[in-house]
Amino acid sequence: MKLIIAVIRPEQLSDVLEALFRAEVRGLTISRVQGHGGEMEHVENYRGTTVKMALSEKVRLEIAVSEPFVRPAIDAIIEAARTGEVGDGKIMVLPIESIYRIRTGESDRDAVTPVPS
Amino acid sequence: MNHADIAWVLVSTALVLLMTPALGFFYGGMVRSKNALNTLMMSFVSLGVVGVVWALGGYSLAFAGGHALVGDLSFVLLRGVGLEAQGTVPHLLFMAFQGTFAIITAALISGAVVERMRFSAYLAFITIWMLAVYAPVAHWVWGGGFLAADGALDFAGGTVVHVNAAAAAVVAARVVGPRKDYGRHAILPHNVPFTLLGAGLLWFGWFGFNAGSALAANELAVLAFVNTWLAPAAALVMWTLIDLVRGGRVTAIGGATAIVVGLVAITPAAGFVGPLSALAIGALAVGPCYAALILRARTTLDDSLDVAAAHGLGGATGAVLTGVFADAAWSGGTNGLLFGNPSQVMVQMYGVIIVLAYSAICTFVILRLIGLVVPLRAGGRQEGVGLDVTEHGEEAYTGGDGAILVSPDVAARAAAAVRVPLHEGGRL
Numbered sequence: 001m002k003l004i005i006a007v008i009r010p011e012q013l014s015d016v017l018e019a020l021f022r023a024e025v026r027g028l029t030i031s032r033v034q035g036h037g038g039e040m041e042h043v044e045n046y047r048g049t050t051v052k053m054a055l056s057e058k059v060r061l062e063i064a065v066s067e068p069f070v071r072p073a074i075d076a077i078i079e080a081a082r083t084g085e086v087g088d089g090k091i092m093v094l095p096i097e098s099i100y101r102i103r104t105g106e107s108d109r110d111a112v113t114p115v116p117s
Numbered sequence: 118m119n120h121a122d123i124a125w126v127l128v129s130t131a132l133v134l135l136m137t138p139a140l141g142f143f144y145g146g147m148v149r150s151k152n153a154l155n156t157l158m159m160s161f162v163s164l165g166v167v168g169v170v171w172a173l174g175g176y177s178l179a180f181a182g183g184h185a186l187v188g189d190l191s192f193v194l195l196r197g198v199g200l201e202a203q204g205t206v207p208h209l210l211f212m213a214f215q216g217t218f219a220i221i222t223a224a225l226i227s228g229a230v231v232e233r234m235r236f237s238a239y240l241a242f243i244t245i246w247m248l249a250v251y252a253p254v255a256h257w258v259w260g261g262g263f264l265a266a267d268g269a270l271d272f273a274g275g276t277v278v279h280v281n282a283a284a285a286a287v288v289a290a291r292v293v294g295p296r297k298d299y300g301r302h303a304i305l306p307h308n309v310p311f312t313l314l315g316a317g318l319l320w321f322g323w324f325g326f327n328a329g330s331a332l333a334a335n336e337l338a339v340l341a342f343v344n345t346w347l348a349p350a351a352a353l354v355m356w357t358l359i360d361l362v363r364g365g366r367v368t369a370i371g372g373a374t375a376i377v378v379g380l381v382a383i384t385p386a387a388g389f390v391g392p393l394s395a396l397a398i399g400a401l402a403v404g405p406c407y408a409a410l411i412l413r414a415r416t417t418l419d420d421s422l423d424v425a426a427a428h429g430l431g432g433a434t435g436a437v438l439t440g441v442f443a444d445a446a447w448s449g450g451t452n453g454l455l456f457g458n459p460s461q462v463m464v465q466m467y468g469v470i471i472v473l474a475y476s477a478i479c480t481f482v483i484l485r486l487i488g489l490v491v492p493l494r495a496g497g498r499q500e501g502v503g504l505d506v507t508e509h510g511e512e513a514y515t516g517g518d519g520a521i522l523v524s525p526d527v528a529a530r531a532a533a534a535v536r537v538p539l540h541e542g543g544r545l
Contacts, residue, residue, distance in 0.1 A: 011151075011501035014302040034518055043523065045510045055519025083498070 039087030129329025136322035143315025151503020159227035178252035228422035229286035269468035275385025283429025295419030348399030352379025381431035440465035
């Protein structure tokens with residue numbers, strides 16, 4: 001089991017979700033975050049105040065998957081989130097010690113396998 | 118001159134001016150948050166650009182005597198537009214009142230091109246469109262041109278304002294092209310309360326638009342005022358019922374749209390029909406608009422905020438229904454189909470079709486010409502990031518986190534001058 005953390009551009013989120021669903025990765029959490037990844041800061045202007053926005057809006061996805069889904073999930077994200085410019089984001093893959101599904105108490109692999117609905 | 122009339126037209130002018138910011142909020146709520154400022158600014162900037170263009174030359178082309186097709190240049194730079202009487206109010210006031218109509222008509226078109234049109238191209242467009250399309254059309258109907266001579270009834274601008282803007286909107290949506298996410302991803306309104314607020318303020322301002330078009334504080338203004346109250350009410354009820362029957366849930370965006378549809382539909386009829394007819398017009402306009410909204414979303418025409426469905430069909434339906442419900446017993450003027458004058462419906466349709474065709478063709482030519490000089494739309498990257506940042510260098514909703522002052526020397530001097538102890542004095 002792995003925890004995939006991806007930080008992507010917000011405007012790519014719909015594409016990424018679509019790609020993940022196509023790869024049958026259906027359980028995820030997203031949050032709106034701000035980050036900096038070496039991209040050019042854009043300049044904003046409010047009356048006399050000129051500022052460089054050092055932090056850009058990003059979306060962070062957290063996806064817990066069993067081994068067979070690790071590679072497909074990564075491929076889906078890379079393909080859908082890439083624009084080719086600096087600031088496309090990162091994917092981090094971390095090992096998971098254990099996972100529990102709250103509703104049933106199932107653990108580990110069973111906990112990340114979707115229930116047929 | 119009559120001072121009561123002057124007072125009412127003064128107030129009406131301010132009311133109609135308020136409709137343009139209201140439209141900005143109505144539209145601004147319906148786009149994504151990354152385009153909120155851009156959409157609001159498309160309306161707000163019309164207050165500047167069109168106001169100036171109107172005073173410098175637009176008013177003259179629309180209202181200076183002359184020809185059946187277009188006004189002449191005798192009022193350019195407001196020459197001869199002074200405090201002398203025009204009807205029962207000063208000429209200068211009449212010019213300002215009409216100017217507020219021109220401003221909102223240009224702003225209406227923006228609903229079809231939000232979230233992708235370049236702001237500079239939009240500025241050029243509304244400037245030229247005002248002179249080449251709005252002014253002549255206003256002349257045809259109100260300035261003594263050929264549609265007025267034919268007897269077309271348009272009390273407050275159903276054809277001049279709404280059909281005209283909607284025809285331009287459809288063409289602009291086509292020429293500028295759909296948003297890159299259109300039809301691929303759901304594009305949801307980011308602030309529905311803004312849209313409701315905008316609809317409410319539009320209704321308020323519309324009392325000036327319709328009842329002010331009587332250009333006097335008289336019985337006709339009362340009739341137009343009450344009709345402006347009743348028609349949107351009927352439209353709102355009708356929309357609510359359709360929502361209930363179709364899905365069991367009454368939508369807020371639908372309610373806001375219904376109010377606008379009712380207002381648009383009663384605009385040409387406001388001073389020509391009785392109050393019960395106003396209820397009927399409001400209710401009847403909902404059918405075609407509701408259907409058009411649903412069908413339009415299934416086409417490739419990205420008329421993003423449905424200018425055509427709400428204003429085009431609402432305006433056209435209202436114009437034709439004016440020919441049906443016009444009642445000389447109320448207005449002292451022309452009768453419509455229901456009161457023994459069936460030919461009026463044909464005159465009304467003729468007016469709508471002429472304006473539609475002229476506006477559509479001119480808009481196409483103007484946009485193509487501007488497109489030769491500046492690109493009409495923002496690039497794909499800019500569209501992705503959102504036009505607030507790329508076109509305006511601002512964000513509608515920012516916490517200011519991570520913002521670095523660009524002139525650090527000023528920041529240093531300011532910090533030295535203030536000397537606020539950052540970590541002292543406060544007890545937590």
